[in-house]
Amino acid sequence: MKTAKRLDNIPPYLFMELRSKIAKARAEGTDVISLAIGDPVDATPKPIIDELCKTAYIPENHRYPIDEEKGMFKFREVVTKWYGERYQVKLDPAKEIIALIGSKEGVHHFAMAVVDSQDTVLMTDPGYPAYRANIFLAGGEPHNISILEQNNFLPVLSDIPSDIARDAKAFYLNYPNNPTGAVANKKFFSELVEFAKTYDIAICHDNPYSEIVFGQERLSFLSVEGAKDVGIELNSLSKPYNMTGWRIGMAMGNPDIIAAISKVKENVDSGVFNAIQYAGIKALEIETQNIDKMLDIYEKRRRFVVDTLNSIGWNYTPPNGTFYLWIPTLNRESSIDFATMLFEKASVVVAAGSSYGKHGEGYIRISLTVSDKRLQEAMQRIKNVLM
Numbered sequence: 376m377k378t379a380k381r382l383d384n385i386p387p388y389l390f391m392e393l394r395s396k397i398a399k400a401r402a403e404g405t406d407v408i409s410l411a412i413g414d415p416v417d418a419t420p421k422p423i424i425d426e427l428c429k430t431a432y433i434p435e436n437h438r439y440p441i442d443e444e445k446g447m448f449k450f451r452e453v454v455t456k457w458y459g460e461r462y463q464v465k466l467d468p469a470k471e472i473i474a475l476i477g478s479k480e481g482v483h484h485f486a487m488a489v490v491d492s493q494d495t496v497l498m499t500d501p502g503y504p505a506y507r508a509n510i511f512l513a514g515g516e517p518h519n520i521s522i523l524e525q526n527n528f529l530p531v532l533s534d535i536p537s538d539i540a541r542d543a544k545a546f547y548l549n550y551p552n553n554p555t556g557a558v559a560n561k562k563f564f565s566e567l568v569e570f571a572k573t574y575d576i577a578i579c580h581d582n583p584y585s586e587i588v589f590g591q592e593r594l595s596f597l598s599v600e601g602a603k604d605v606g607i608e609l610n611s612l613s614k615p616y617n618m619t620g621w622r623i624g625m626a627m628g629n630p631d632i633i634a635a636i637s638k639v640k641e642n643v644d645s646g647v648f649n650a651i652q653y654a655g656i657k658a659l660e661i662e663t664q665n666i667d668k669m670l671d672i673y674e675k676r677r678r679f680v681v682d683t684l685n686s687i688g689w690n691y692t693p694p695n696g697t698f699y700l701w702i703p704t705l706n707r708e709s710s711i712d713f714a715t716m717l718f719e720k721a722s723v724v725v726a727a728g729s730s731y732g733k734h735g736e737g738y739i740r741i742s743l744t745v746s747d748k749r750l751q752e753a754m755q756r757i758k759n760v761l762m
């Protein structure tokens with residue numbers, strides 16, 4: 376069967392390969408612990424599940440979603456309130472918000488809404504792999520912008536050659552950052568707005584880790600002046616409420632981009648199941664306590680991993696955001712060699728930094744989303760191998 380040529384540029388999705396490697400080892404009887412994927416094992420809070428169950432029994436909720444691809448108005452109103460309270464961002468629920476089937480869906484639809492064939496699109500290196508894939512799916516050409524430790528893993532906008540910036544149609548980035556865990560600040564976001572204005576670049580700031588920051592202010596790109604003139608922000612209920620499987624998120628910001636995404640979506644999907652939107656409303660309305668609990672859990676796990684690494688002479692200071700630790704390999708081994716060694720000798724899976732781009736070489740990424748017990752076991756195994 377002949378399939379579309381545009382798929383030829385897209386490598387197999389990072390985690391699909393990892394999943395089959397893990398499944399094979401498990402089938403052979405190995406007790407593999409995966410620290411590679413950011414998918415919380417902790418349960419979705421009960422009131423959210425109760426709301427889903429209650430609303431799933433109401434027959435009218437079984438029909439196409441209310442307000443279809445836009446997301447029900449009530450959901451958009453609650454997002455407005457949440458963004459106002461948590462990020463001091465004002466949004467118009469009628470024009471500046473659309474519900475998403477997770478922020479990953481937004482990554483795709485932003486590309487379909489903004490990128491034309493052969494457009495240059497900037498993305499960070501290292502970067503979330505879905506950006507590159509979706510730039511290709513839209514027929515665009517990704518251009519990597521390095522983010523390096525010496526610059527706190529933020530792009531140095533003034534280093535981007537002006538011919539590249541002039542060519543660029545859009546820019547994907549995300550802070551708190553996957554994979555590095557770095558956080559941005561208002562100064563950087565203001566510079567980003569200026570940069571986007573100067574070169575007429577549409578910004579897609581993907582912010583699913585906005586709630587996962589340690590000792591630092593929660594931040595939305597949309598909270599800086601002019602941001603809505605140049606772009607959108609994606610966010611999601613996946614990480615703050617342990618709802619990765621539920622598939623609900625939102626895109627917010629520039630009304631023209633939101634309208635364009637809506638046009639794409641009305642031809643692709645019909646929105647999020649009503650009962651999941653009601654559960655999402657519940658989450659955003661009442662569940663901030665859960666976020667505090669979640670942060671406590673991740674903070675303890677972070678401390679535990681860092682202390683364990685330090686205790687074996689692997690000195691490392693954690694970043695201030697996300698539930699990932701982006702760690703230089705112990706003796707500057709290549710990411711793949713080091714990750715393979717941990718897999719073969721300790722049956723612990725970590726993500727190789729090089730899978731996130733050239734500048735991810737020399738790092739591994741550990742996710743703190745497994746249970747405390749499994750994390751302790753994994754760190755003990757790593758310690759045994761390295762000592």
Ligand SMILES: Cc1ncc(COP(=O)(O)O)c(C=O)c1O
Binds near residue numbers: 612
């Ligand atoms: C940077 C980034 N964007 C988007 C997503 C997808 O999130 P969602 O579950 O909301 O689709 C992830 C998930 O790991 C991510 O790390």
